[in-house]
Amino acid sequence: MTTLGYITILTLVFSIHTAYKIFIKISNKKYNYEDFLNYKKEYGEFINESIDYNSFLKMNQKKDNIVIKFIQLLFISLIVIAMNMLFVFLSHNFYWLKAYKSLSExxxxxxxxxxxxxxxxxxxxxxxxxxxxxxxxxxxxxxxxxxxxxxxxxxxxxxxxxxxxxxxxxxxxxxxxNDFVNIIEVDWVFFIGTIFIGINSFFSSLISLYPSNLNLKQRIVKSFYFGILIFSINLACLMVLKFLQN
CATH class of the missing domain: 2.40.50 (OB fold (Dihydrolipoamide Acetyltransferase, E2P))
Structure with missing residues (x-):
C-alpha cells in the first residue's frame, strides 16, 4: 500500500470517530441539565433506582427514531470526511509528495x-x-x-x-x-492553493474540535494555529519547488 493509502485510511478512521463524537454531543444537547432536574422532580417518586445525568441522556437517546439518527450520523460523517480528506489529499499530492520527490530523486x-x-x-x-x-x-x-x-x-x-x-x-x-515524472513547475495556482488549503484546514480543525470541552474562542484560536501550520508547511514545500525550478 502507498503512503497516500495509509494516510487515507487514518484520515477516514479519525473522521468517522470525530463524526460520531459530534453526533453524540449534538444528541445530548437536546436534553440539558435543567430537563434532567425537572424529570427527577416529576417522576422521582416512581423511580426505584437512582438515576444520574448520563443515564438520563442514554434513556432519552433510545427514544429517538433510529432512521433519523442514522441519517444525522451519515450527514455529519460525510461533512467531516470531506473536509479532512480535501486538505490531506491536496497537501499530499501537490505539495508534500512533490517536494519530497524533488529533493530525493x-x-x-x-x-x-x-x-x-x-x-x-x-x-x-x-x-x-x-x-x-x-x-x-x-x-x-x-x-x-x-x-x-x-x-x-x-x-x-x-x-x-x-x-x-x-x-x-x-x-x-x-x-x-516511476510511471510518471515529477514536473517541477510553480505558478500562481499553487500559491492560491496554499491559501485555500490553509482555510480548509482551519474549518476542518474547528469541526473536529467541536466535541472537546474547549469553548468557542479556544477552538477558534487552536484551529487558526492549525491552519497557519498547514499553510506554512505547504508554503515551505512551494519554496523548495521554486528554488529547484530555477
Whole structure:
C-alpha cells in the first residue's frame, strides 16, 4: 500500500470517530441539565433506582427514531470526511509528495514532445448539462543517468494546451521505477492553493474540535494555529519547488 493509502485510511478512521463524537454531543444537547432536574422532580417518586445525568441522556437517546439518527450520523460523517480528506489529499499530492520527490530523486532537464489526453466532464453555473473537458498531460523526453533517452508522462495536467507547448523545456525529477515524472513547475495556482488549503484546514480543525470541552474562542484560536501550520508547511514545500525550478 502507498503512503497516500495509509494516510487515507487514518484520515477516514479519525473522521468517522470525530463524526460520531459530534453526533453524540449534538444528541445530548437536546436534553440539558435543567430537563434532567425537572424529570427527577416529576417522576422521582416512581423511580426505584437512582438515576444520574448520563443515564438520563442514554434513556432519552433510545427514544429517538433510529432512521433519523442514522441519517444525522451519515450527514455529519460525510461533512467531516470531506473536509479532512480535501486538505490531506491536496497537501499530499501537490505539495508534500512533490517536494519530497524533488529533493530525493535525480533532477533532469526535459523537452515536451507530445501529450497524453484525458477526458473529464464538468458543468458551469449557466448550464447544468455536462461538457467535455480535455486534460493535457505533457510527455517529456530526457536523457537519464545511464545515457538512455527516456519518454515519460508528466504528473501535472492542464486544460490549456498552450501552457506547456511542444519544445518547451521543463525541469523534472525521476526514478527508473516511476510511471510518471515529477514536473517541477510553480505558478500562481499553487500559491492560491496554499491559501485555500490553509482555510480548509482551519474549518476542518474547528469541526473536529467541536466535541472537546474547549469553548468557542479556544477552538477558534487552536484551529487558526492549525491552519497557519498547514499553510506554512505547504508554503515551505512551494519554496523548495521554486528554488529547484530555477
Amino acid at each position: 535525480k533532477k533532469y532537464e526535459s523537452v515536451v514532445v507530445g501529450y497524453n489526453i484525458e477526458v473529464s466532464y464538468g458543468s458551469s453555473f449557466r448550464s447544468y448539462s455536462p461538457r467535455k473537458i480535455l486534460i493535457y498531460y505533457p510527455k517529456v523526453k530526457f536523457i537519464d543517468e545511464a545515457g538512455k533517452q527516456i519518454i515519460k508522462q508528466g504528473d501535472l495536467g492542464t486544460n490549456d494546451k498552450n501552457k506547456n507547448p511542444i519544445g518547451e523545456k521543463l525541469i523534472i525529477t525521476d526514478k527508473k521505477e
